Amino acid sequence: MKLWNVRIFSKSDSPCNYRSLRYKLLSASVMITAILWLGAVNPLTSTAAASNGGIHGTPTSSSPILAQIPGSLVDFAEETVDHLSVHAPFTAWDEAEMEFTPLGPGTHGWLITISSEGIPQGYMIISAADDGSYILSEYGIGSTLPFSQAPLNERLAAEGLLKTGGVLPQGSVVRKLYDVSPVWQVQLPGKKPVYFSALNSEALPDEPQSSRIKALPTPLSAATKGIVTSTSSNTWLAETPNLSAAASEDPYDNLLWLTSAHLNAGSSADLRNLLQEHSALIFKSKKSNAAFGSPFNLTGWHRWSSGNQQNPAAIYVSVPLRDSDTLRFLPASHLIGQGQFYAQPE
Numbered sequence: 001m002k003l004w005n006v007r008i009f010s011k012s013d014s015p016c017n018y019r020s021l022r023y024k025l026l027s028a029s030v031m032i033t034a035i036l037w038l039g040a041v042n043p044l045t046s047t048a049a050a051s052n053g054g055i056h057g058t059p060t061s062s063s064p065i066l067a068q069i070p071g072s073l074v075d076f077a078e079e080t081v082d083h084l085s086v087h088a089p090f091t092a093w094d095e096a097e098m099e100f101t102p103l104g105p106g107t108h109g110w111l112i113t114i115s116s117e118g119i120p121q122g123y124m125i126i127s128a129a130d131d132g133s134y135i136l137s138e139y140g141i142g143s144t145l146p147f148s149q150a151p152l153n154e155r156l157a158a159e160g161l162l163k164t165g166g167v168l169p170q171g172s173v174v175r176k177l178y179d180v181s182p183v184w185q186v187q188l189p190g191k192k193p194v195y196f197s198a199l200n201s202e203a204l205p206d207e208p209q210s211s212r213i214k215a216l217p218t219p220l221s222a223a224t225k226g227i228v229t230s231t232s233s234n235t236w237l238a239e240t241p242n243l244s245a246a247a248s249e250d251p252y253d254n255l256l257w258l259t260s261a262h263l264n265a266g267s268s269a270d271l272r273n274l275l276q277e278h279s280a281l282i283f284k285s286k287k288s289n290a291a292f293g294s295p296f297n298l299t300g301w302h303r304w305s306s307g308n309q310q311n312p313a314a315i316y317v318s319v320p321l322r323d324s325d326t327l328r329f330l331p332a333s334h335l336i337g338q339g340q341f342y343a344q345p346e
Contacts, residue, residue, distance in 0.1 A: 069100050069110075076134045076230040077112050077126060083238040083304075089141050089327070092121045101147075104175035104185065109137065111147060111176070120145055122326075125178055129229065136228040137178065139316075142326030146182035147198045155201040161188065180334060181293040197293055199321055204290045226268045226333035228304050228314045236304045236314070243300035243318055243327075244279045250322055251282045251295040254345045262340035268315040268332035271341070272301045275317070278343045285339035294339065296322075302329055 077098060085093040099113040109127040113120065122141040126134050140146075152174075156162050163169055171189040176182070182198035195204040228236050251257065263281070265271040274281060275298060284295040300318040316329040335341075 069102075072230070073100070073110065073126065073134060077124060080124060080126075080136060080139075080228070081114070083236065084139070087238060087240045089241070089243075090122070092116055096121060101176075104177045107176070107178050109178050111178075111182075113145060119143070125182070127178070131231075134230040136331075138328060138330055140321075140326050140328040142321070142324060144199075144321060144324035144326040147176050147184070151201040152184055152196060152198075155196055155203070156186065159194075159203065161186065161194075180291050195290075199293060200323070225311045226314050227331045229311075231308075235307050237306075239303045239305060241300060241302040241318065241329075242275075244275075251284075251297060251344075256345040257282050257342040260342055260345075262342055265336060265341050267336060268313075271298075271317065271332045271336065272303070272315050274341060275301050280344040282342045282344055283335055283339050284342070288338070292335075292339065296320075297344065298341075299327075301332065 077100075081093050081096065081098065084090040085096070093114050093116075095116065097115045099115065101111045101113070103109045103111060103125075107127075109125055112124040112126060114122045114124070120143045122139065123145050124139040125137045125146070127137045129135055153162075153166075156168070157166065161168065168174070168186075169188055173185075173187045175185045175187075176198065177185050183204065184196040184198050184201075185193050186196065187193040196202065197204060263274055263278075265274055271281075279299075281298040282295055283292070283298055285292045289295065296319050298317045299320055302316045302318065304314040304316070306312055306314070315332040317332045317335070319328040319330055320326075321328055
């Protein structure tokens with residue numbers, strides 16, 4: 001049973017036929033009939049309706065509200081998947097399906113879920129820049145995806161935020177937010193918002209987003225160097241990722257790294273050089289661990305090359321998501337100056 005208004009088309013139907021990819025363009029809002037059906041099976045949404053990336057009170061209109069997915073966004077996502085799918089570990093993205101979900105108000109971004117035959121293979125998070133172009137803010141491979149509903153339901157129950165019957169109080173709002181890491185914002189009527197990681201559902205301090213990190217404007221400017229963007233002056237090509245075979249240990253399992261001197265990295269190239277010297281690194285933010293979801297391990301890097309002399313390369317670092325099969329890729333430039341790097345203890 002389909003709950004959303006879905007548009008599916010094949011790349012073979014478009015002028016640029018690189019590969020037979022199919023796309024599901026999902027609306028930001030579901031129809032009331034779907035919401036009522038969800039109420040019987042989803043305790044979080046039984047008294048709430050999805051709207052503008054959040055979950056709100058009971059709707060008053062029976063007309064479906066369709067999300068506007070820009071064609072330029074689809075093009076950028078399509079090209080990005082084309083470049084990634086020719087390299088391991090992204091080869092399963094060939095012949096894949098893509099679902100577009102707008103993120104919360106003010107987020108200026110979309111979650112793109114990559115699936116093959118109904119099985120999640122990975123994701124991308126694409127943000128809109130001030131000049132109308134797009135930025136590849138994050139991507140990942142694996143079956144554990146950001147903004148998964150079930151872990152959030154479990155966390156809300158554990159925090160005692162759900163009423164009897166497993167529902168949020170009437171008028172509650174749940175939003176998907178993204179700044180430097182995926183975050184759930186949950187606001188109960190008359191209460192301050194509470195925040196949870198949208199990766200592992202850990203409770204976060206108030207306002208963990210990078211609004212407190214002045215070096216990272218929102219939305220990010222497309223002129224930012226070291227990030228894959230959709231600007232016409234850049235033609236990006238993905239290289240084969242360099243991933244370490246070292247075990248991805250939890251930084252909390254061995255805290256000896258805290259007693260060692262941190263390593264210096266003043267640029268994305270410096271960080272890549274450190275990853276060439278060490279099998280794995282640990283990143284810890286100076287004052288914003290919650291915003292970054294750190295500390296976490298860095299186990300490799302992925303370089304994109306460009307024909308633009310002003311922005312010739314973009315480097316993303318690989319971050320294993322603890323207790324899962326998911327490997328995230330984050331722009332190295334977003335970490336520079338925002339924390340410290342340590343060698344993982346032997």
